[in-house]
Amino acid sequence: MEYVKGVPLLRPYIDYDNQEFWLAHREEKLVFQKCTYCGKIIHRPKPMCPACLSTDMEWIESTGLGTIYSWTTFVYDRAAYPGIRVPYIVVLVEMSEGVRLVSNIEDVTSEEMYIGMPVEVFFDKVSDDLTLPKFRKRKVKK
Amino acid sequence: MKSIKNKVAIVGIGLSGFSKDCKKTELRMACEAIKDALDDAGLTPRDIDGMIKQTDDSADEHAITSAMGMPNLTFYGETRWAGAPCGMVMQAATGVAAGACHTAVIYRAVNGGSGLRSTPSMRSSGQLSTADLLHWAFHSPFGLMTEQGAVAMLAERYMYEYDIKKDQFGPITVTCRQNGAKNPNSAYFKKPITMKDYKESKMVTDPLRALDCYEKFDAAAAFIVTTPERAKYLNHPPVMILGAAQGSVPETENMCGYYRDDVTGLPEMAVMGKRLFKMAGVKPKDIKFAQLDDAYTPLVPMQLEALGFCKKGKGVNFCGDGKKIKAGGRLPVNTAGGSLGEGHIHGMNHVIEAVHQIRGTATLQVKNAKIGLVATGAGGPAGGLILGR
Amino acid sequence: MTVNYNKNEMIPAPVVDPDSKAFWDAVQNQELVFQKCGDCGRLRHPPRPVCPKCRSLNIEWEPSSGKGTIYSKTIYRKSPHPGMKAPFTVVLVELDEGLKLISNMVDIKNDDIKIGMQVEVVFDNLTDDLNLPKFRKVD
Structure with a gap:
C-alpha cells in the first residue's frame, strides 16, 4: 500500500481502553483483549466484558492467523482518504481466536481476492512512530 | 391533562466517586455506573430496552450497547444543557409510560477533572448550535466567556436589587460542605468548611468567591426507570416519579439570560416549577427535602424563589445562616452535599440523593422523607423532578 | 481602559x-x-x-442613542482568554431604548464601575478590522 507523501497520516485514537492494542504493534505483536473473569476474547477493545460485565482484562498475543471474512477495494480517490494511493484493499479478517479485525492486505490484487482466503499478519512500519498490523496471503499445508 | 404521574419508578442508581483524574475513558465510566445501577436494581443488560444520553457526552448509545452486551435496545433519546439530569429522567419516563420501552437507563460520564473530553460547547458535529453562536458572538468579545462570569453578572444585579450584602451566599456553600463532610462518597468527606474559610476564599469573578463555585471532577452516574409492575420484583422499594418537567423561556441561555427586563432570577426554573407542581398535585409546603442546583451559590436562593418556597428576593433570607436548609431544618437542601459539597457531575448526584432519601438510605436521612424535589440547570434551560413513595 | x-x-x-x-x-x-x-x-x-x-x-x-446605564457587572480576577489581561470588568448596559448589551468600560478603574452609572458608547479600535462597542462614564 502506498501512502501519499505530504498528506498527514490518519492515526488511531488511543485511549485507556485500547492503548495496549496499539502500543503492542511497536513490538510487532498483535494482541487481543481477554476477559480475566469469563475468558471471552474481545475485539475491538472495550472497557467492560459484554458477556459478564467484568472490567478485569488481560491481553493475549494472537497467532496472527486468520481468513478473509469480507473485503472491499477503494478505487476512486475522491471517495477515499487522499493520504493513501488508490486502488487499495481493505479486509475484514476473521482471526483464529474468533474475533474480527479491519486491516489491509498487501501483494494481492482485487482479482485474486476471495472470501475464505487464509492470511497471516505482518507489521507495516508506516512512519517512525506508527506501525500497523496488516495481512498477507498465507500458504496452507495440504 | 394526561401525565406520567405515578406511571414510572426509579429502581436503580449508580454513582462513581469524584476524582481529579480517574485514568478511565468516559465510556468505561459510563459502563461502570450503568452496571452499578443494574446491580442496585437487580437487573441485567438484557433487561434494558431504553437509553437516554446527554447530548454532550462522548460515550454514546452504540458504544455502550456493544461494551455491555445489550441486545434489546429499541428506544433512545437525548437532551442537553444543565437541566439534563431531570430532563433525561423525564424522557425515559415518557418512553416507559407510553409503552415505547419497558426499562430505560439514563447516564452521564464526564472527565471534567482530567479534562480529556472535547470542548463542551461544541456539538458532536463540531458545529456551534445557534444558542451557542449567540453567546459567542455577543459575549466573548468582551471577555464574558465562562459560566462563572455569566452567573456573577446575574448575582451582582440580584444583590443590588434585593439589598443582599457581601458574603450572604456563604452559608449555602458552608451547609453543602457540612453535609458532604458526612458523606463517604463525597470529594469533601470529613472536610467541612466554616464562614471564616468562606470569607478568606479568593474572589474569582466578583461577587463570586472560589468557594461559591463548583470544582470539576471525573465522575459518572446512571439511573434506571421502569414500570411500577416490574418494580415490585426488584431489589428496592420503587421511587415513584410524581412530576417531571423542563423549562425554557425567551432569552434563556446557558447560565444566563440578559436580554429580558428583569435579570435577577430564573424564569426558566419558574416555568418548569409551575408544570412540575401541577403534575405532581402538590405544593412547596408538601416537599420534605430539595436537591437544588448549587453549581454556584446564588442559584440556590433564586431557585427557592422561582419554585415558590419563598417570595421573590427573599431566597437569601430563607437560606439565612443555614438553619432552615440544614438536615432537620424546614427544607433540607443538598443533603449529600450537592455540587459544592459532594462533587460536580452536572446534577446527576442530586437525583441519586433524592432516591436515597425516598428509599430511606441516605447518610443524612431526612425524617418522613416521603416526597422530595430535584432541580437541575438553574441558570439555563431547567429540569425538575418531584419524587415520592 | x-x-x-x-x-x-x-x-x-x-x-x-x-x-x-x-x-x-x-x-x-x-x-x-x-x-x-x-x-x-x-x-x-x-x-x-x-x-x-x-x-x-x-x-x-x-x-441607537448610545446612552444608557450600568445594569450589572462582574470583575474577572483571572483571565478566561490569553488575549485579555485580568483583572477586567464585563458590564451589562441597559440602553435608553430599553435594550441590554454586554460590553466593557473604558477610561475607568474596575472598582469605580457602579450599577446605575450613566454611560455612553465609544468604539474601541482593536485592530484594523475590529472595532468593539464599549462604554464611557458620562459626568
Whole structure:
C-alpha cells in the first residue's frame, strides 16, 4: 500500500481502553483483549466484558492467523482518504481466536481476492512512530 | 391533562466517586455506573430496552450497547444543557409510560477533572448550535466567556436589587460542605468548611468567591426507570416519579439570560416549577427535602424563589445562616452535599440523593422523607423532578 | 481602559452570522444599531431572524442613542482568554431604548464601575478590522 507523501497520516485514537492494542504493534505483536473473569476474547477493545460485565482484562498475543471474512477495494480517490494511493484493499479478517479485525492486505490484487482466503499478519512500519498490523496471503499445508 | 404521574419508578442508581483524574475513558465510566445501577436494581443488560444520553457526552448509545452486551435496545433519546439530569429522567419516563420501552437507563460520564473530553460547547458535529453562536458572538468579545462570569453578572444585579450584602451566599456553600463532610462518597468527606474559610476564599469573578463555585471532577452516574409492575420484583422499594418537567423561556441561555427586563432570577426554573407542581398535585409546603442546583451559590436562593418556597428576593433570607436548609431544618437542601459539597457531575448526584432519601438510605436521612424535589440547570434551560413513595 | 489586551495573542473576535452581520458591519463603521421589526417596530437585541412579538420576518436597523446605564457587572480576577489581561470588568448596559448589551468600560478603574452609572458608547479600535462597542462614564 502506498501512502501519499505530504498528506498527514490518519492515526488511531488511543485511549485507556485500547492503548495496549496499539502500543503492542511497536513490538510487532498483535494482541487481543481477554476477559480475566469469563475468558471471552474481545475485539475491538472495550472497557467492560459484554458477556459478564467484568472490567478485569488481560491481553493475549494472537497467532496472527486468520481468513478473509469480507473485503472491499477503494478505487476512486475522491471517495477515499487522499493520504493513501488508490486502488487499495481493505479486509475484514476473521482471526483464529474468533474475533474480527479491519486491516489491509498487501501483494494481492482485487482479482485474486476471495472470501475464505487464509492470511497471516505482518507489521507495516508506516512512519517512525506508527506501525500497523496488516495481512498477507498465507500458504496452507495440504 | 394526561401525565406520567405515578406511571414510572426509579429502581436503580449508580454513582462513581469524584476524582481529579480517574485514568478511565468516559465510556468505561459510563459502563461502570450503568452496571452499578443494574446491580442496585437487580437487573441485567438484557433487561434494558431504553437509553437516554446527554447530548454532550462522548460515550454514546452504540458504544455502550456493544461494551455491555445489550441486545434489546429499541428506544433512545437525548437532551442537553444543565437541566439534563431531570430532563433525561423525564424522557425515559415518557418512553416507559407510553409503552415505547419497558426499562430505560439514563447516564452521564464526564472527565471534567482530567479534562480529556472535547470542548463542551461544541456539538458532536463540531458545529456551534445557534444558542451557542449567540453567546459567542455577543459575549466573548468582551471577555464574558465562562459560566462563572455569566452567573456573577446575574448575582451582582440580584444583590443590588434585593439589598443582599457581601458574603450572604456563604452559608449555602458552608451547609453543602457540612453535609458532604458526612458523606463517604463525597470529594469533601470529613472536610467541612466554616464562614471564616468562606470569607478568606479568593474572589474569582466578583461577587463570586472560589468557594461559591463548583470544582470539576471525573465522575459518572446512571439511573434506571421502569414500570411500577416490574418494580415490585426488584431489589428496592420503587421511587415513584410524581412530576417531571423542563423549562425554557425567551432569552434563556446557558447560565444566563440578559436580554429580558428583569435579570435577577430564573424564569426558566419558574416555568418548569409551575408544570412540575401541577403534575405532581402538590405544593412547596408538601416537599420534605430539595436537591437544588448549587453549581454556584446564588442559584440556590433564586431557585427557592422561582419554585415558590419563598417570595421573590427573599431566597437569601430563607437560606439565612443555614438553619432552615440544614438536615432537620424546614427544607433540607443538598443533603449529600450537592455540587459544592459532594462533587460536580452536572446534577446527576442530586437525583441519586433524592432516591436515597425516598428509599430511606441516605447518610443524612431526612425524617418522613416521603416526597422530595430535584432541580437541575438553574441558570439555563431547567429540569425538575418531584419524587415520592 | 479597563481591558488591557495582550497584542501578541489572538483577541476574541465576534462570531458573525447572517442574522448579526448588519450589527457588526455597523460597529466597524463606529455606529451602534439595533434590529427593529419592520412591521410592529419592536426593537430587539441580540439580532434574531423573527420578531418575538408579532413573528414578522421583516427587519430594519435603527441607530441607537448610545446612552444608557450600568445594569450589572462582574470583575474577572483571572483571565478566561490569553488575549485579555485580568483583572477586567464585563458590564451589562441597559440602553435608553430599553435594550441590554454586554460590553466593557473604558477610561475607568474596575472598582469605580457602579450599577446605575450613566454611560455612553465609544468604539474601541482593536485592530484594523475590529472595532468593539464599549462604554464611557458620562459626568
